[in-house]
Amino acid sequence: MDFYAAVLERMAAQHGPLGERLRHALTAVLDSGAIAPGESLPSEREMADELNVSRSTLRQGLKELAQQGIVATRPGAGTVVVGRIPKALSRLSGFTEDMRLRGLEPTSRVLECSIGRIGADAAFRTGLPLGSPILTLVRLRLAGGEAIALERAVVPVEAVGADYDGSGSLYERMDARNARPHRVLQSLSATEADEALAAHLGIRPGAAVLEVAQLGYGQTGTVVEDAMTWYRGDRYKYVGEIRG
Amino acid sequence: MDFYAAVLERMAAQHGPLGERLRHALTAVLDSGAIAPGESLPSEREMADELNVSRSTLRQGLKELAQQGIVATRPGAGTVVVGRIPKALSRLSGFTEDMRLRGLEPTSRVLECSIGRIGADAAFRTGLPLGSPILTLVRLRLAGGEAIALERAVVPVEAVGADYDGSGSLYERMDARNARPHRVLQSLSATEADEALAAHLGIRPGAAVLEVAQLGYGQTGTVVEDAMTWYRGDRYKYVGEIRG
């Protein structure tokens, strides 16, 4: 199958803006290995012509592919396909989706789910007005019937609704109210489990746990999630990716 | 000071492509709080006119600001300034730059620096050809005179040069040879220090340590760094950011 033909076919099979279809088609075709890593793509002018797209639109798509690390552009020379790099799970997907991707069925046991007013420490950390109505959610997270983590999340009530009972995915719930975090700041460190935590996770007191503090920001820059999670060090690995 | 005047002034004070100057100027002026968070920017057409820039160029800049979370665009409505979100240190900056940013002078004690051929396990992990010449570097990382981490890095010899003795920043060295990683995959978990590690870090055996496995990919998608680092859990926090 010809490269151009493959791209054109996939483009025709989709809806939406031209540039978006182009981008998806290019990603898919390159992912299928139509052009070997290290090989060059045709020149922008030629591709634009063959794909019946303006160079501007083509370049927009190539720019995104370059940002994703699929191709690399070298001024004056050309655009080359980069070797496959394994995909990383980002924590932004949340525990529920994370575990499903690993083939485990995630469950939760709600230990606390209460509505109150935000205290001074959390207000300082999040920048929310002192006394704002918040929902505090403490959950034991399990996968395959085994306790993996203990999570303590504080969320503004309006981001999740006053009727939330803690069951189901917090992120999916926030999604429905258009309040899912767009950016997340995380701080990870290793600590030792105290008596209470060890009892919940079924591990020995003093065993290593991965402590993840997380601040989620919504579209407007306000904090929509302030969470702390303790993962069993022997059962959980955090995988992330950094681009530079 | 007028918003437009401030942007124009900063634009004039720089060199380089118009779009780049525009972007930097906008970032700087917005960072200085010229427009309060929540407030709207002027419309794209007006700004382009006032700043003597085409709307295309202006939009390119705004797109980047939006990706960085400085502004948020809403079709039909306008572009609003987002509240400040704290900056995250990314591990891509490397231990040396990381510690300098925190005001500590980083030092290293080289425990091993040898050239050999890659073994089966590392070859599988990195995808490098079996038997490739590699440099193995084991360093104790200190900040402010205190041991913070033990690092074991495996790097292709051509990425760093056969004459590297382990002193100085590995990333700066790779930079000079244009082999700095562009993307990094990391896997973090919490473990307990064994006898040897505890002795190196000056902690109690069994104490919690943050174990970071890291694969760095160069521009062409080949692995240029395969490292494992153990950080003292009580002295190091890993801060990262995720966009979605």
Place this chain on the structure above:
DNA sequence: TAGACAAACTGGTTTAAACCAATAACATAC
């Protein structure tokens, strides 16, 4: 054969001009 040079080609930048779709503001009718 080795080097110097020029021409062709590559991606990068910038502009102007249309048009679309979603929103906000306003005027109108009930």
Place this chain on the structure above:
DNA sequence: GTATGTTATTGGTTTAAACCAGTTTGTCTA
């Protein structure tokens, strides 16, 4: 007073055209 359309405005998409600055490549010379 409220509901309903209409209209102007906003960001989003797409195109075509020109020019710049590097990289190849090929040719021509010493």
